[in-house]
């Protein structure tokens with residue numbers, strides 16, 4: 001897509017701080033990092049989100065996420081890491097080109113990337129499974 005920011009980065013038409021790249025995916029530093037080393041991993045071929053990306057391309061991005069997480073573990077020595085994708089505006093997706101955030105974490109870093117949750121009953125879980133089974 002010609003007006004997509006991440007397509008422009010992939011093509012080298014916008015600058016980026018490239019962490020890693022191969023023929024299928026590119027990893028670069030987020031310009032608004034949640035923590036030092038916050039990296040985005042994107043497919044070279046445009047896809048909007050997890051619902052649009054091909055299974056093949058998703059697998060290649062996942063492979064690079066794995067490599068980036070290992071690199072960051074050595075490079076910035078975090079205590080943990082968050083791996084996160086937002087699909088759709090309701091989930092907080094800001095750039096509409098599939099991307100995975102790899103966010104190094106440290107004890108006491110104050111970041112809040114969590115959500116409120118509460119225990120579900122077995123019946124509630126079974127009802128969800130029934131809906132999934134109906135479309136699988």
Ligand SMILES: [Zn+2]
Nearest residue numbers: 004007046097
């Ligand atoms: Zn794009």
